[in-house]
Every structure is written in C-alpha cells, then in structure tokens.
Amino acid sequence: MLDQAHMTSLFENATEGIILTGHHGNIVLVNPAAERMFGYQNREIIGQPIEILIPAQFKAHHHHLRDGFYKTPSNRVMGQGRDLFGKKKDGSNIPVEVSLSHYKKDDELFVIAFIVDITRRKEIERNMLEQQKELQKVSTEIRKLNAELEVKVEERTVILKEALQKLEQSQRELSEALDKEKQLSEIKSRFVSMASHEFRTPLSTVLSSASLLAKYTTTEEQEKRSRHIDKIKSSVRHLNDILEDFLSLGKLDEGKVAISISGFDLKSFIDDTTEDMKGLLKKGQHIRVDYTGEHFIHSDKKLLRNIIINLITNAIKFSDEDSGISIQTSVNDEIASISVTDHGIGIAPEDQVHLFSSFFRGANANNIAGTGMGLHIVKRYTDLLQGQTKLESELQKGTRVTISIPVNHPAS
Template sequence: MENTALLKAIIDNAIDGIITINELGLIETINPSGCRLFNYEPAEVIGKNIAMLMPNPDSALHDGYLSAYRQTGKANIIGIGREVIGLRKDGVVFPFRLGISEVQFSGRKIYTGFIHDLTREKEAEEKLQDYAMHLEEQVEDRTRLLMESVKALEEAKEKVSYSLAHEKELSQMKSRFVSMASHEFRTPLSSIQLSAILVEKYAEQSDQLSIAKHIGKIKNCVSALTGILNDFLSLERLEAGKVSLSISEFDVVKFAEETTEEMQMIAKENQKIVYEHTGSLSLIRADQALLKNCIINLIGNAIKYSGQNTFIEFNTALTEYQLTVVIKDDGIGIPETDQKHLFEAFFRAHNTGNIPGTGLGLNIVARYTELMHGQINFKSKVDLGTSFTLIFPTNNG
C-alpha cells in the first residue's frame, strides 16, 4: 500500500502529463499535469477516446493507427518518439513530445503516454530565428553604411585635395580614423562572433538565460557599431557642408520623454535617467533631428562615463525666447588640462582608459549647436562628474 501511495504521489506531482488508455483507445487515467495541459477536468476525458485530445487529421486517423499497432506490434502509433500537436478544450493547439509504453496489467494491455509540453521551446526557437534574421539585416545595413561612409570620405578627400592645408588635415583625420576604427570595430565584432557561437550552443541545450544574455551582448555591440558609423557619417556631412536646418514645431516635453525612454534602454545596470521640465510652455520651433542628436550624444556620454547605480539628470526649460537643456552626471569627469581640447575631432580625455569611443561626439554636438545658432557650456571636475548646458533660440517669434 505504501508503494502504491508513493507511485500515485509521483504521478500526481509529475511535471509532464501522464495518460493511460486501453486497447480501444479510451482514456482510463490522466494526472493533474495532463489536465492542465489540455484544460480538462478528469471526468471530462476519462472514458472518452484519446482522439478528442488531437486536432485533425491525427484525430480521425488515430483509431486506425492503434488497430495496426495491435495487429503488427510495430510502434506506428501517432507520435511515438516524435513531436505531436495537442488540442486543448478551448480549441487552441500546442506542440508536445510524446513517449508511449505498453504495460501488461491484470491480463490486458494498457498504453501509457508521457506528454512533455514544447510550447516554450518552440517559442524560444522562433525568437532565436527572429533574432538571427534581425541580426543579419542589421549587419547588412551596417555594412552598407560603412561602405557609404568610406565612399563619402573618399569624395571628401577629392573635394579638398586642391588645398594643401585641407589635404594635410584630411590625411591626419584618415590616419586617426584607421587607427581608431581598427580598434573600435575589432572588439565589438569579435564579441558578436563569440556570442553568436555561444547562442547556437545554448540553443541546443535550451538554455534560455544564456541565450538572452548573449543576444543582449550582440544587440549592445551592434548598437555601438551603429553609433560609430553614425558619428562618421555626421562628421562627413558636416565637412562637406551638407547639413542644413529643417525647422518644425514639436512638443519638447514629449520629445524629451521619448528620448529618455530610448536612452534608458541602453543604460548600465541600475543607472537611472531622471527627466524634468521647467516652465508652462512646451511647443517650440527648432530642428528636431539635430537637437535629438545633441541630446543623445550627451546622455550617451553620461551613461558611458558614469558607473552603475547612478543618476543622470536631464532637464529642459522653455521660455518665450529660448530652450535650455542641461545634462548632468556623477561620472569620471574631465581633467582640467584636457578641457580646452574637448570639442576637437578625435580628441579623448586622458582618463577615459579602455572606455570605447570615437572622440567625435562632442565635436559633432558643438557644430550642430552652432548650426542651430545656440551655445554650449560645461562644468566638470575629475571624479565629481560633468554638466553640459545647451541654449537655443526657440524661433517662436
């Protein structure tokens, strides 16, 4: 009796569904997990043909397979050793893996089916396929952007080749580009390659936590490469004089809140971007794209040069005549001796160490700010953080 009670407890608490049927295909027992899988109460299925738990055409063919099995003894019953589609009470179908064993009991044959729900595994496979497809598309896009960037740099070189001073400047820029790009591209590309290999490995083991971890690394690396390419393209367009203002009216509060949400997604662990607006006005006329580029660059730097568990302040203030944007962090700060070079192309402060970066972001911000007839100011102390202030006319007059 004790063994019987133990066996019943094991079956009742099994994670997988367990169903027994007789030689006629009628259900004799079903455990709680089996009931949950198919959304039936035991009384609704016991005594019924097992075919009720299958969608067509399996449902219609099941009795024929069972009859053939009784006559030949060959395991050709639907689903033995492979994936099967189940039919829930509400009509929803789901995939599961079915194992069947034959048991001789009290002079008759009983078939026991072990049902393992594959819904989560299938969803994970689909997500992985979607991520892989999305990654391929992004790699193609980034490759195209890189080719466009290289082509643009060559065109820029041709335009300034007539001037010795400009030729020298371009040569120096190209040298910095090659030196910086060889390092900045190699690290994320190596990380993408390694993470892709590990994702494939963990997919075979259905290790969803590890898959998610490495997919996150791939996405972060792709995002970093995108930022680098965008900086190069922005610099080229500025050098070629292709950037012009496109003024439109928009709600600066809604714009800033959306930008905050976007940047929060790439913040470090427990980093919090806190946004606040001052003033009753919110509608302005300005170049939204250039303003967003400036803000994203500054918040991106605040994220990059601040540690985990820190706050980044993002404030806007709007009056009838001007928009003020302040972005403040508690990060590593900028050495005083480096501050006079801060807005030069490819310049990076000496305390940035191994933190990745192109040295182009602040140069682009300063030049976009000038195009919008604004001004940029900053205050910074080493280990105490940095505060940038942008001031723009609102063009509301």
Template sequence: MSFSNQHIFNLLFEAIPEGAIIANDQQLIIASNSVAEQIFGYEKEELVNQHLNILVPLKYQSNHKTHFSNFLKNKTIQNINYELNLYGIAKNNKKFPLEISLNPFEIDKKLFVIALIIDITNRKEADKKIKNLNTKLEKTIKEKTAELKNTIKQLKEVNINLKREIKKRIEGEAKIKKALQKEQELNSLKTKFLSLVSHEFKTPLSGILTSSMLLDKYKLSNQQDKRDKHIETITQKVHYLNNILNDFLSIESIESSNVNYKFTTFNLSKIVNEVVYNANMLLKNGQKINISTDTNDYVLHQDEKILELILSYLLYNAIKYSLENTTIDIEIYQDSESTIFKFIDEGIGIPKNDQKFIFNRYFRAENVLNIQGTGIGLNIVKSHLENLGGSITFESIEHKGSIFIIKLPLNKKL
C-alpha cells in the first residue's frame, strides 16, 4: 500500500488519541499507531502484515470474520458500544474489554478499514464498583427501614409505660390506638404517609427512645429534675408526632366526607384564649403574641373545635416561621355577617413564585424545606373553612412577613 505525503500521514496517524489500526479487505493489518501497539502489547510495526485474528480471542474469531465481511459490504461508519462485551487479546494472551469504531475508506480502488480502539478495562472496573455500591446501598436502605420499624415498635412500648405520668401523652396514645384500630383507613394513607413524613419521624423518635432509656438511670429522689427534663422531652416529641398523625387523619376524614361538624353557640374569647395559651409554650426567645381586640362580646354559631384547630394552625405557623424577638399580631373584628381574623407576623414570608401553590396539599415553599413540617396544615384549614362557609386569603413578602386573613360566617345554617 502506498500513500502520498507519507510523512504527513504518519504524523496524523500517530496524533490519533485512540488506538488506530488499518486493515485491508483480507483482514491483514497494514498499519498501526503507537497507542494501538501499546494497548495490545506489541513493539513498533510488529503488527504489520499480521491477520486481525491475532487481536481477537479464539472464541470470537469465527463470528469476527462474518461481521467483518458484512461490514465491508455495507461500507458505513459503525460504532460498537462497549455494552456488547467486546474483547481483544494482547500479545501476552491477556484478554481485555474494548470499545471499537470502524470506518471504511478507499484508496486506488482498494478497500480499507480503520479501526479506532479504546481499552475500557478501567471503565468496566468502575461500572463493577458502582454496581457493588448500589447493591450495598440497597442493603443499607433495607436495614435502615427495619431499624425504623423497630424504633416505632419501641415507641409503642414507651407510650404504654409513660401514659400514667403524662397527661398529654394519654391523649396522644389514645388517638394513636384509635388510628391503629382503623386499619383500612391507615392503609389507604400508608404510601403517602411514609414517603412524605418518614424523615419527620426519625428525629423525635430518636429523642423519645434516648430519653426513655435515660429515665431508668435516674432513680434517686434528688434526680427528679433530670427525670422531669426527659419526661418533658418525651412529651414534646410525642405531641409533635401526634399532630402529624392528626393531620393525616383530618385529610382522610375531609376526603371521605366523614367530618361531623357540631355547631354550637359560644363566646369567641374562650377559643382565642385557649389557642393563645397553648401557643405560648411554643414561643421562641423574645417572641410575643399581641391581641388587639377584646373578644368577650363576640358570639359565634360554629363548630367550636374546628375553629380552635384552624386558629391554632395559623398561630403555630406564624410562630414557627418567625424569628426570635418578633411580635405576632392577631386582629379580630366583626361586621354584620362575618367574623374576620388577621394573623400578622414578621417572619420569613413566602416566595412570590410559591404563593400560588401554598394551599396545595403536601406543598412546602422553597425557603422552609429545612424546617420541620408536612405541608398539609394550610390545606386542612382551607378545606374546613370552605365546608363552614368561610374563606382564607393572604398577603406575603419574602423576608418581611405574612398576613393571613380568615373570614367566617357569624351563624352557620344547618
């Protein structure tokens, strides 16, 4: 075979970063660059005039001849993916995986093929390592899932042992038992529940388990303060977990239209005082709640417990999403038909792009993803208000605060 400008050809041929081999239509090697010689372990020009089979493992040689002939007939560029498990054989008889690209060309009416070859041994080993890591990861996930189930089982045992000492714990335990008895309802929520709040359970469950184990270590009478500290921790964690479960049960009741609203006539001040009293236990350093209205003369005909739930959600949100040393203002007033509540905070606000989704179930704004929550509270509030003939709107500026406005009829007609 002869080439014009042989010197230029040699320079270009050697500049190819892949291993390059040129063969004629008889599968005889007529040229190879230094990269190819290095890949297969041959000396310079040692491959010239050798048959291509010298580079193909014995078990693949019969198929290789057929594939080569078909390729010459088609005369098209062909990239052969490494996933096909192609192998070459080096001079020292070591077999290794490779990736190859075949390109046909003609010179002086003679047909040649240039093969570009890459040794993918390292890539194969990396793929194997990744596969092994994935296997280990799947195993770890299964183990962690089993640990979570075991932790939940231990939580039930802790609840039974402590329910005589903690009043609020008794309420939470009763609701959990009631939820467990409704197995059909719980199963319908299971998938969404686990995917959304499994991470919300891990931290409080760990705290409960740790405190319950430490309680056994403080048996002396002068260690009551330490016992009280751990009991308080358990109470807070159980209360948080109980609230999450209550949220999901509320959604199920609303969806299945099983909410039985009980309308009574009551003084609004009773509800407001109860909500604020409970919220005071959640206040951060320097936070305070300011009520600008005397509600002693305000009377409503509504569902008392649902209204307390709605007001609690909004006040707790204002506390949770506000910084220390800030004030939360509650304004309440009535007109001829409605009672209006305004919750005004100086919190982190809601990003503008997220505001249209804020009442969607499970939605959480991008600036609160690192704060505990399930993203269903406002959806529950909106659903209850609509069922009670009311409405909820809001105004918010990120980093400055939010105003949530509830409008509720004075008298809900049955």
C-alpha cells in the first residue's frame, strides 16, 4: 500500500540509526543508517544480541542495565552526564547518543533505539578546548608583557589583541556550530519518535479495517463495510495531512517556498476556504464568519489558504462537539487582520511561548492526534507574507490566533 511505502521509506532513509530488539535483547530490525554506522550487513546482525554493538569494557554491566529497562520500560535518553560508545564490526569504538522508546505487540515488549553518531561533535568539543587553552596562553602573555615591557608594549599589544580577537571569533563560531548540531540532533530525534507514533495508529486502523472488510460479503452487511471504508478514508486523510506538513516544513527549511503575489477578493476567498473546511466539522460544530472593510488585497493566495486551513483545522481538532468557531476579518488601507477563535481546551501559559516551535505540543494535547507543526508553519508562512502572528489562549476557555498581513504586499 502507498501508506506502507511511506513508512518503509521513513525507516530506510532516516539519517539516524534505528535498531529494534525483542524481549531477550536480540536484534530484530536495523535500518541502513545503522548498518553503515556500525559496518555490518543486515544478515550479519539480525538475531544477534544487542551486546554485539557494545564495547568490551561495558558488555558485562550492560546485561544488568538491559534487564532493568525491560522491568520498568520508559521512553528516555541514555547516558545523561556520561559518554556512550558503540562498537563497530572492525572493533573500533564511536561516540554515540542513544534515545530509547518501546511498545508491546502480542504481549512481547520491543525496544526501539534511535542512535546518532556524534564523532563530529566530539571533534568540535576537542577543538574548543584547544582554543580555550590557546586563549588562556595568549591572555597570560598579554598580562606578562604589560608588566615587563614599556617601550614596545603598544606595538606588541596590538598584535596580540588581533590574535586574541581571531581566537575569540573562532571560539564563537565553534560554539555556534556545536549548538546548531545539538539542536539539529534534538529535532531529528523528536521527528523520528513523533513520526513513528503518528504513522502507527492510522496504519493500524487501515490494516485492521481492510482485514475486516473481507469478512463482510453479503448485501445485509453493507453498513459494516461502509463503516470500515470510512475509517480507512479518515486514516488516509490523516496520513496525507502529516505528510503535507512534513513537505511544507522541508520546503521552508530549504528556502524553496516561492512567493506568488496576485490581487483577489479576500471576502470571497475566506468564504470559499471556510466552506471547504466544513466537511471536517465534528457533530454540532459550526463556523461563523464576520467580515468588515475592503474586499480587494494583493497577497499570496496559496500561502494564505494554507495558513487559514491550519488555523481552522486546529480549532476543530481542539474543540468539543456542539461548539462554535469564529472567523473575524478586518481590512483597512494598510493591514488585513484574520482571527480564528475556538472555545476548546486552551493552552497553558507556560506552553504558549513554545507553540510556534517545530514539533512542540501543549501538555494537554498529548492525547489528540497531531504533528506539532501547524502553528510553526502558520508563523513561517505569515513571516514570508511580511505579517505578524499573535496568540491568545486560556485553559478550558479557548484560543484565538490572529494574523496581520499587508493589504498590498511589497512584491505586488
């Protein structure tokens, strides 16, 4: 199936190593990145104990750690406060970061290890230490010269200050590179964990409903067939939404989102977009649209439509049945403001500052399907339209998100 192909592609093309082990610690699956990282081929490592990848000095103790994890499993990062190493096929060791996740199938516990090779990061850290030592050496020399030299102090100080500035600049660049590498590793780990969870549920629904469809063969069972077909359609739509978010984020990060400005009737545009979204409303939900001001603006219709769809989708998703959603648009000579308001679960104050970050979800939204990318994409698209984004929310009372964009985009 297409969806299974996406899941396989995600596993096969992940840049981190992914290893699945069974209850006894034997390796069940490895992805190509893990094979390359440790130098093994698939057939050489499947069925082997996970200790084949543990350096000799840690093997004996690792059995106890593994048994402890299987007794009280939890999703966590390994080795906090200490260095971790993996052993390659050729016997050499590499520094790694490891995150653990788990799930049960047929009462058997399986553990997923997400592994990142941090050799490059360790090289940066060593370079930073060397730079710091060199910086200390230069600083000591400056102090000594200031105490001992009188005639040549100015000339020598200028030379040493230039060297000091270069070393400080180099240290700042190394520090920034290390921070970016750490942030990228964290984002990738969150992405892999989130994607594996978000894909698993709809795919399971598709597989189970498809299997049950084969059992309903009579005309009298048409209602049951229709119910499972609807479940399959809903799951496929959910998967497509997730993939669309991933593709949008990838294009934004690569700078490949082009701006196409045109003139259009904003009121008709809002009405048409809202009408398209009504098919997603829960039982009893309704949308109210209020519009004031001029109708004609110049902006990017595709980006603006994506923004509004994301905001309405969130309002529907995080609101109960029989609740109202309000879309208010106000246009003056310079700015068009669009607000989407719901009366749903709301957002805690401590979570609001992080909501425009990628893959972040509020603590009270963990049981609601989603990628945590919607508001991040809304903010990025609004920035491309040279607009501003504002969020107001209160727990159990609802949320309002307002975007304000120029009526006449500078590119028009």
